[in-house]
Amino acid sequence: MLANSSMVFAGIWAALMYASGMISNVGIEAVADLAASEPDRAVAVWSTLDIVTNGLGGGNELVGGIWILLVSIAGLITTRLPRWLNVVCLITAVVGLVTVVPDFEAVEMVFSLGSIIWFLGVGITLLRDRTPVRTTR
Structure with a gap:
């Protein structure tokens, strides 16, 4: 159940990130096209673009925080990852969840760095430990 929930939130988070990036790419082109001929309209489009992309993937890290929290819980239960890495994961998850509070958006950088x-820690750990993982279904 924990693995399935984690996969759902990972998929949602990935989809939101891709959607935000694609909308940014298309929107920036539209703003650039309008900038020379209609600068006021370009500013309005830019403002709208900023709101949409932040709403989808940059304004807060709720979905990412939930996903990282679920993965951290799984890591603590299975002990497959080093404890320090799970602590980093827990702190990062809590910081991600806090980004939904309007006065705490600045902690998004802490979430990103965490x-x-x-x-990196998970990647290095998985590359070093080549022991096959037994999955249950």
């Missing part, structure tokens, strides 16, 4: 440290 995620990078965690991803």
